[in-house]
Amino acid sequence: AQKVTQAQTEISVVEKEDVTLDCVYETRDTTYYLFWYKQPPSGELVFLIRRNSFDEQNEISGRYSWNFQKSTSSFNFTITASQVVDSAVYFCALGLIQGAQKLVFGQGTRLTINP
Amino acid sequence: EPEVTQTPSHQVTQMGQEVILRCVPISNHLYFYWYRQILGQKVEFLVSFYNNEISEKSEIFDDQFSVERPDGSNFTLKIRSTKLEDSAMYFCASRTRTGVDTEAFFGQGTRLTVV
Numbered sequence: 203a204q205k206v207t208q209a210q211t212e213i214s215v216v217e218k219e220d221v222t223l224d225c226v227y228e229t230r231d232t233t234y235y236l237f238w239y240k241q242p243p244s245g246e247l248v249f250l251i252r253r254n255s256f257d258e259q260n261e262i263s264g265r266y267s268w269n270f271q272k273s274t275s276s277f278n279f280t281i282t283a284s285q286v287v288d289s290a291v292y293f294c295a296l297g298l299i300q301g302a303q304k305l306v307f308g309q310g311t312r313l314t315i316n317p
Numbered sequence: 318e319p320e321v322t323q324t325p326s327h328q329v330t331q332m333g334q335e336v337i338l339r340c341v342p343i344s345n346h347l348y349f350y351w352y353r354q355i356l357g358q359k360v361e362f363l364v365s366f367y368n369n370e371i372s373e374k375s376e377i378f379d380d381q382f383s384v385e386r387p388d389g390s391n392f393t394l395k396i397r398s399t400k401l402e403d404s405a406m407y408f409c410a411s412r413t414r415t416g417v418d419t420e421a422f423f424g425q426g427t428r429l430t431v432v
């Protein structure tokens with residue numbers, strides 16, 4: 203069965219601190235893809251990144267970076283120099299290649315950046 | 318930039334009433350999805366739709382639920398007789414094709430409140 207675990211339910215840091223959100227996934231599929239979504243208080247899901255299972259290169263986009271480690275089935279997300287606007291719930295998701303290619307989401311991590 | 322549009326943004330309905338949630342996917346997309354997020358919980362897959370039929374559904378998607386693409390542009394989710402536990406945010410998503418190089422685009426969600 204496919205599963206995504208985000209062990210950190212809530213994280214609270216002071217602005218400008220770096221923060222890492224953990225994501226561990228389980229799947230028997232050899233081909234899959236991984237996502238991070240941001241859900242601000244307004245409720246919509248904002249796409250942040252997609253990474254396929256063939257590509258273990260880390261990615262950096264501005265203050266955001268992602269570390270994909272296939273050996274540990276982890277896809278962690280780091281925000282550098284956090285800002286108050288980063289406050290949101292962040293979801294990691296596993297995208298399946300088989301069947302309908304649905305997304306399996308983790309429970310989410312509520313990130314609060316305090317000024 | 319093309320986007321998935323959902324209406325209404327918020328719907329309040331009485332228990333036992335039928336409700337229809339509407340979505341307009343991106344125009345050249347072929348695969349359509351509904352997801353549900355009960356307040357404070359993770360986003361859960363409900364159903365996928367391709368080629369005018371359901372391709373996969375979850376255990377949540379029981380006989381009270383149905384989906385339809387009535388006119389080639391709208392994609393609807395109907396709940397026949399709403400229960401209190403149907404209160405949730407419902408997200409529509411669409412994708413252009415299968416494969417590791419595509420992602421599902423989400424609408425902004427419809428918050429359904431059953432009273």
